[in-house]
Amino acid sequence: MSEHDADPPEVARVAADLIRFDTTNFGGGRSRGEREAAEYVGAYLESLGLHTDYYEPVDRRTNVCARVPGRNRDKPALVLHGHLDVVPAVAEDWSVDPFAGEIRDGILWGRGAVDMKDMDAMILTAVADVLRAGEQPERDIVVTFFADEENGGVEGSALVVRDRPEWFAGATEAISEVGGYSISVGDRRAYLLQVGEKALLWIKLVARGRAGHGSALHPDNAVTALAEAVAALGRTHWPIRLTDTTTQLLAGLADLTGDDAGDPDLLAQRAGAASGFLRSTLRTTTNPTGLTAGYKHNVIPDRAEALIDVRVLPGTEEAALADIRRIVGPAIEIEIVHQDIGLEVPFSGDLVDAMVGELGRHDPGVPVIPYLMGGGTDNKALSSLGISGYGFAPLRLPSDLDFTGMFHGVDERVPVDALEFGRRVLADLIRTY
CATH class of the missing domain: 3.30.70.360 (Alpha-Beta Plaits)
Structure with missing residues (x-):
């Protein structure tokens, strides 16, 4: 048993809580649990002293947003966003209950542990780290959680950017899934930074x-x-x-x-x-x-x-x-x-330099490589507002973990240590960028 099993860090506890909300998106407008998950997220943000806005354009397809004021209001805002829905899980195919949020031997198991309640928890606890320390981020941070991403965002981010564009006022860049995680190339580690989507x-x-x-x-x-x-x-x-x-x-x-x-x-x-x-x-x-x-x-x-x-x-x-x-x-x-649409943005600029720099500070000497993701994210919707999106959910992973193979797969799981790594990287990024 790992030391994290009995007393996991907050980021793992929050991720486990989110997994326990069965937010299965069956497609075709059929979903469950997204409102309850959004209310949990909203309550967490409110406990940090933030004001939250909810938008539910379709019954029970709930989106939530909060703005964290930055020190330098002249700098463009940065969006940190995630989605709260997950694809279906056939319980009998899994080694564990996919919605139990079980932590075993230092590993968090469950539907969404990879896609993307791990990143949701890292966003929430990174913001909490900064605010509880009495600090402010360098710039405004727009924290947003969308519904319906697993059905192309048609009842989630697409409607939010259409009807609530003011949530993202002043923002020019965004960070979400799927990038920032480590891969093993032979006996060497590298990080993939997502700068585009098919x-x-x-x-x-x-x-x-x-x-x-x-x-x-x-x-x-x-x-x-x-x-x-x-x-x-x-x-x-x-x-x-x-x-x-x-x-x-x-x-x-x-x-x-x-x-x-x-x-x-x-x-x-x-x-x-x-x-x-x-x-x-x-x-x-x-x-x-x-x-x-x-x-x-x-x-x-x-x-x-x-x-x-x-x-x-x-x-x-x-x-x-x-x-x-x-x-x-x-x-x-x-x-x-x-x-x-597809997206492709340059692997250059201040935000890219900041993300690469934080990975280098927390894991020195490991290269960061850009890649184009085969899937899609809610960055597609945000691009209609002129916001450039990147995939940066930083996770330092063991070489024997088939992380990418667990997207929409069976027995999704993520090491608790990797969640802690990501929380630290994200917190330092929003402190300084």
């Missing part, structure tokens, strides 16, 4: 045929047509296409390994457990995630549908859709269920 295309493939008896010879079978299209798309090997960020990523990996950057895939594979995450940033990905067809074993349906999660490099959305239409063929209809 664009999002959630599409539905629809195949139509002729209904009939399941025993018949039936060439016009919608399920068969859909299956062929799904297999073709899911097995497509999309070509590598580098951006400024992924070029810098590969150069950083090459420096660490001594390898030539000529084969991006092989170089990314040197990042061990994080290689799958990094390889996905080098190309378009088209992953089938759902199938719907039929209603009885002996009835051939006249319609079959598939959900495809498409992530493309910023600015390549139309070209990717044209390729998808070619791959699935003219008989398959394509519906766009949800679409959102």
